[in-house]
Amino acid sequence: MESDPKTFTVMAEHIKTISPENSISKNIINTALNSGFDDCGICKAEFLEEDKKYYLNWLKQNFHADMSFLENYLETRFNPELLFPEAKSVVVVLKNYYTQSGLNDKNLFISKYALGKDYHAIIKSQLKNVLNSIRNTYPEINGRVYVDTAPVFERSNAVKAGLGFTGNNKCLINPRLGSFVFIGELVLDTELDYNKAYTDSCKDCKLCIKACPTGALSKKGLDANKCISYHTIENRNKIPQKIQIKITNQIFGCDICQNVCPYNSNLKEHNEPDFMINKEIQEISLEKLENITDTDFENKLKDTVLLRAGRKKLIDNIKIVMKNVSVK
Ligand code: SF4
């Protein structure tokens, strides 16, 4: 029988190794936790050599499909000093976005991370508040805030900061919060005390690899060419027939490899009002999308990440869904 990795993983708390003497590090973590983040750790800002090797190999296999933007900023992606030369420490924060829901009124599936307002602006603003609070107490500290927008390798820094491990589904797995978390980073120009890197792993669990309907996951990594999430959001060409037939009610993203993960059982719902399902997303249907202009669509969904797919792509996705399953 496949073992449940949760049974031999201890809570994140035991790896919180910030020494009590270092009040700055403790204060920074407490400030983040009191500012709406669900976990926080600190690691040294340094060149992520192993991650760069892994990433280059991933690109070489063309696992990024036609997302050529992932080939940009190869040096800065792994080296915080190239973005911010004074960088000494990275404060990594996690924000829970878990919710049971994922379907709108028409039974159309939208990935959990995309249901509410665009997380970039929300996390960025909360991180700026943390930076301001830190600077109120320690005016000599300067920093930069990053959420997906700068080419920094957030997941690796989260592991280094003791916040979890990278699962076979390529998500950060935090033992307490699971994988439905956004990651944000505050890069500071000050040496701090650091958490121990997280060293646990999926062990012998392969539930996500087995559950992926298109075989996109393997020990070699995630092959975007086969991933429903890539095809329903990023792919600007026709979705291949062999992927189309695997799509059920997914019109934006796919959470299957996260839903099956034992670390995602019994999670607490997020309590962030901005992550509640957006009214326009709640009501999306083929009819509605076909009867509005691109400009109307952009106005109605401007605060959400669904803009990334765009109106026409969502229409195409709903048509694929309607061939495969019945929607309301
Ligand atoms: S998001 Fe869906 S299609 Fe992509 S790897 Fe996970 S389960 Fe497979």
Ligand code: SF4
């Ligand atoms: S479901 Fe996947 S990510 Fe989760 S523990 Fe199992 S192998 Fe790891």
